[in-house]
Amino acid sequence: MIVKPSGTSNNAFFVIPEDADDLFTLRRIVEKHDHVIADTNRVIKQVKEYGRPDKGERIKVRVCIRVEQSELDAAVDRLRITGTIVETDNELVTKGTHHSLSLEAGDSITIDKGRKWQDVEIKMLKRSGISASFILVAIDTQEAAVARVSGTHVKVIPNIYSGQSGKRYQTKNNPNIETYFTDIAKTVSSIIGENDKVIIFGPGETRRRFFNALVGRQEIAKERVQVVDGVDVAGEDGIFVFLRSPQMKEAMSASKLASVSSMLDRVMLMVNKGEAKFAMGMHEVSQAAELKAIETVVFSDSIFKTANEEQLVKLLNSIESIGAKTFAVDSSTDIGLRVSSLGGIVALLRYAVR
Template sequence: MIVKQSTVSNNAYFVIPEDSDDLFTLRRVIEPGDYVIADTTRAVKQEKEYGRPDRGERVKVRLSIKVDRIELDSTVDRLRIAGNITNTDNELVSRGTHHALTVQAGDMITIDKDRKWQEVELKLLRKSGDGSTPFVLVAIDTQEAAVARVTGTHVKVIPNIYSGQSGKRYATSAKGQNLDTFFSDTAKTVASVLGENDRIIIFGPGETRRRFYNALEKNGVPKERARVVDGVDVAGEDGVFVFLRSAQAKEAMGESKLATVSSLLDQVMHMVRKGENRFAMGLKDISAAASAKAVESVVFSDSVFRSADEAEVVKLLNAVEAQGARTYAVDSSTDIGLRVSSLGGMVALLRYALR
């Protein structure tokens, strides 16, 4: 999340969400009564003296709305903010009418609370995205490759790239040429998603992973930002998800959010098997633990918003954050998100057992 205080008001901040984690954060920070300023489009209809109004045309406009509703879209990668228009730079757009903004990663908005921001709100804004190195994963063998980008706890997988190799183990005249083209195509895909601070992790069966690593520089990808990981012998999209569940992922990705969340879930499942009670699952149990100030960390999936009141969930998350607990959002479309969803949508690690 890119955050900068406005020079116009001490109570306003410019923000640019960079991924789905940041949209979760904005859902927790923005509340009814806040003012949100953004560039958007709106349909403007021209009234005719004799006849019905035309269908109108969409015009670009910068407007300010007083928020009365905010919710995450079901796809998680969009945030909907609705309210009445309080100001606009286009005279064709009337003040006082209702408008809904759709905010996605990369969109710039200004949030003005018309009051002093609470410390927990500023903490949420400033820490979103901090300390989380993005990774580009490459699961490759001689037949196929999959490239995925991991930001925070979210995984975006690009469809498989196929080499067109026959699969025969003996040398054929075109085999080396096909493999060079395959490496070039895969490297171009890596370059297309590679961010300024991203690290590259390459894995898969056989020696293809090392051959691809050695071909990076020739194909314009900085080799010093990549490393080869052994022990994951599956390529393609399946290989990406096998890697993310492996011990090699935790070692290679260090203190990334994804590795941290995976470790937290492993701790919880270990406690379940041993019969320890230093965990809580579901909104009701975690709310009780929060009342006792016993929450150490919370992992929640977007699925919890579909089974519980959004405002209640946001209030709970902000309360435990104010108590010093860490909160982690995960996407229910990922493997880790599905694990959290199956445990009630929210899982908490406690400082001490409550029973």
């Protein structure tokens, strides 16, 4: 998440969420009576003399709303903030009327609390602002997949195909492989962020040849690109094999995804050993939170189907206020499915509570 102090107030921050994890962080931060400034679309109806108002025209306006409610949709890919308009840059927009802002990744808003921000709120913003992201390339001579890992979320780009069989690429001077590499490099360049790192893997020597081609374009510094051995699968399947591998934890040790994967491995080891320094499901995690026993908690977006959203937000905020770490994962990923199968929320404890 991009976070900057706002020039409008000492109590305001300008933010741009970059993924679903950031949207949930904002859901936990935005409260009733906060002021939120954003660009939005609103239908403006002109009242004609001796007649009814026309159907109206949808125009872009900037509004400041006093928040009444904020909620995530079922897919957790947008945040809906509802309230009354208190300020606007268009005189045709009536103040005091209700309006809903629909916030997606990439949209910007300014949050003004009208008070000094709490330490836990600042902590959540700053933590979201320093997350490491990675571009993954699973490649062989016939196909390649590119994915971006941001926080605990994975976005896979559809496979890129060379259109050739493997043996045709055995010669060093093959114009077709250069075109293939160029297509992949363009895809990487189109999604890479300023501080993102690139990890290349796959069978054979194609991964190293692509590394040389990518670095040779001089668009991405050599220090930001890494070749990983031991993952001998290319394409989309290769992406998911890598994300389940020990190589992922080593190459992406600074990522949220690696942290969550390691935590789940520790929990499963405790289950096998009969140790009790973990909690699963809302009931057990809530009990552990009351005892301030939680060290780390991870939850899947699938929990929104069964748990009360407001109660979940309060639970997570209380957990974070005592210094524990919280992670959200996408239920469509392998790690998200693991968390969903364990009750949707799992906590690693400082000490056993049962």
